[in-house]
Amino acid sequence: MSDTWLLENVWIIPTIPFVSFWLILFFGKRLPGRGHEIGIASVVAAFVLACMVGVAWIGHVDDAAAGHGEPATEEHGTEPAADDHGLGTGELSAAVDTGDTAAADDHGTEVAAELAAEEEHAAEGEHAGVEPISRRVVWLQSDGVEINAGTMVDGLTAVMLFVVTFISLLVHVFSTDYVHGDRRYTHYFAFLSLFTASMLLFVMSDNTLQMLVGWELVGVCSFALIGHWWEEKPNSDAALKAFLTNRVGDMGLIIGVSILFIEAGTFDVVRINQMAIAGELNHLVLLVSACSLIGAVMSKSGQFFLHTWLPDAMAGPTPVSALIHAATMVVAGIFMVARLYGVFWHGLSIGTSSINLLALVGGTTTLVGGSLAFVQKDIKKVLAYSTVSQLGYMVMALGVGAWTAAIFHLFTHAFFKACLFLGAGSLSHACHHSFNMVDDMGGLRKRMPITHATFAIGTLALAGIPIFAGFWSKDEILAGAMQNGDGGYPIMLVMGLMTAFMTAAYMGRAYFYAFLGEYRGGHDDAHGHADAHDAHAAPAHDVHDEHDAHAGEPHESGPRIVVPLMILAFLSVVAGFANLPGDLGFATVPEDLAHRFQHYVEPTGSYFPAVSHADFDLGLAIGSSLLAISGLVVAYLFFVRNLGPHGISQRNAVFGFGRRVLENKYYLDWLYTDVIAGGTKGPIARAAYWFNQNVIDGVVNGVGVGAKRFGVVVYEQIDQKVVDGAVNGSGAGASGTGEILRHIQTGRVQQYGALFFIATAFLAGVFVVII
Amino acid sequence: MVAQNIAFGVIAAIMIGSALRVVTTPNIVHAALYLVLVLAGAAAQFLLLAAEFVAVTQVLVYIGAIVVLFLFGIMLTKREMGSEDELDNDQKLLAGVVAFGLLGVLGGTLWDTWRDAEFGAITPQTTAQVSDSIFGPYLIAFEVISVLLLAALIGAIVVARRD
């Protein structure tokens, strides 16, 4: 059983960076490298282990396929050995699940249910699935509610482990040069470690509560890393915005998880999925929880209309953007949907509809992100909006039932988006820490050949030019939109194709601005280019402390920057081959090479719905490729050759309006901060002030003035000799009343407290008397 | 029973007297020391009610930790030791009225509701029972409390430390 030992003990992987976090925090500053050596060592170890997990999982799937005939018996046979092993490591009360059987006795119901599900599958004549390898420890038990801490490994987890550790490793290496000499260098690496650990914890959770913990930890780390240079107000604002926007979505996650728990009675991911698929859960409950969870996805994965934090989050150091906002953290939402796919599948009727909320959110996001990317001057913001758009693609893919395509796109996107982000970092490293591609870049092709080549490959991959990675995954999503569901998802197909064109065009724009033409940088005010039209935007440059200013001409970055770029560029080319379609239309791919990703990653167990797989469509592939190429060509003609209607937005009211809308990001920030926040804050404050000024003061003054006037009237009407004293007394009394009432406004907490207690005692007395 | 009643009366008298001194003494250090008397009295009352574990915890946590914390707080925020007469503000009268009003409502209600409630033999609550209860039905509450303590700890450090 040594080949599944690692799969049962994957908890080691997040533990390594977690320990590294504390080590860096406590000892980092005393080390010669100020902490990065611990970080890199831990990530290397985690990466190696993640690769081993991947290999072990592939072996496990192959074993299961070999023992196809009687998988249940085989798993039964192997179970005691696994159990011995698990307990032999000294874990108390560890219940080891191997294959489809819960080993511990107290999981009786679970075993029965799983076996029932298994029988159901067998009766349907499907091939026996490979169940995830999970292992759980009872964390706490309270009145029948059992909360576990556990790990589960299936193809999805293995892929995520690989992606997270791999990107994290490259980002660590990149960062040693990029943030070299930063004032919080050690702190930075500590948080990179913690971030990696949280993400790993998140992807291997076997229950929704643990997912919630990982999800929140990831949010906290992103907050810390986005606000890494928090001395600048826009940076800390961006960090806060990211955190608060995520909190909005976290509520969705908490509500969704709670609803599922109340309905299913368990936090166990596998169990919830099984029950959803077996139809044991109420459809309406599934729908409501799926919608709540979509709220969570919208914030974490930057879906329209909660995506606004993601571009602002570019205020963080660029490697962090690559790690968090391209490859790992923002895909947490995608991962969550993929993990609880049974809930979404049945809650939203993905398999039998032609439009649903998930697909709609994804489709809208992909268009919104793509269109916003056109008006950005800051190359990182172009990439940020492109991330928004591509995440929309993935969500849309999940929405149309193309599960494998979504995860595959996640996989390939991680490589080329990390490549692009790190490439942008390399550019700004050379260009006085500016990201403004319109004003400070240009003509960098000759000066930075490696960065140029890798960026170009990333651009082609993102644009979806055939052969490159992005093409295969994007095409699979489009094929899914065309063929899945009840007669396809036509709206999503159109949205996807439009985005394919836009993606190519805006990436072409970014590429041409940065690399072709003449170098436009080198002037002194390189740091003064905060986007003038966008008051909320983060500044378009990174701030470094002891960094030399790179005076003069931009030049190629050092090896610690370009080597990760080359690795990522290479993967951006070849990653697509991981899931070649079986039939290309003009040629057939050998069975051993086709659908490898789908074969090993897509779960086949009873916890996964019976998704349909779209076939490769040559016409669609050619069409989308032509769209992508034409996008690049249009961008070339428009931005390099200066053809086409330049300046139309100044001349034509309609285009001008469109441009203003885009530049103001569909006015969403304005809506959130000015209308919603300002709209609730201002009037309440004003109403309170008005009440204070007019009513309370009015009453107080009115009482005093009225009483005095009354006194004067009495004084004049009646002979003052008689009632002189009384009049004076009433006037003074009125002033006194005013004074006493004025005391309510003293701002002294204890007086408020006294009033509070009086009121409480009075009300309590009233209740006692009445009841 | 008589012995218990006598004990209750003596302790209660000490507690009330000390509590009054806590809120009236002009010397803040004396207030802390009177507070110790009140807290110890409460612990003794817990013993009378056969809640031994709470009594011990009361002594350990309140007298052992919280009062010491108070003394630290006093020392860190006082320029010279000794009495000062600005411990009270100018709304003593109002506060007294509020307190008496509250006492009237509370006392009247309690007296009326539990007039005839007399303790029989009180079964002692053992530490084992308390722990079974904490780590059984109230486990989640316990975990939440522990997180609260952690948050308070971090919050106190963040608020109080000099940057």
Place this chain on the structure above:
Amino acid sequence: MLLNQFLLLAAVLFCIGVYGVLARRNGVAVLMSVELILNAVNINLVAFGAWHGDVAGAVFALFVIAVAAAEVGVGLAIVLLLYRNRQSIDIDDVDLMKG
């Protein structure tokens, strides 16, 4: 023993605590008064626990003690901060909410 004697003792302590919270101007003294209030609650909890023969009263009294510890910790930190910023822990000075 009557249940009422404990409850009334708690009520008296509570009201003394309320008086202290309202009438003390020294921050630390206010916190001490809050402790009196919390202790009154504890006596109530334990008394009712003994009355019903249920250990829950004691359990919640323990929780209250834990919360009181947290409260004192944060409260004293705030008082310290106040002292550091204003050289005084006089609550009357803190009237930023003044209308």
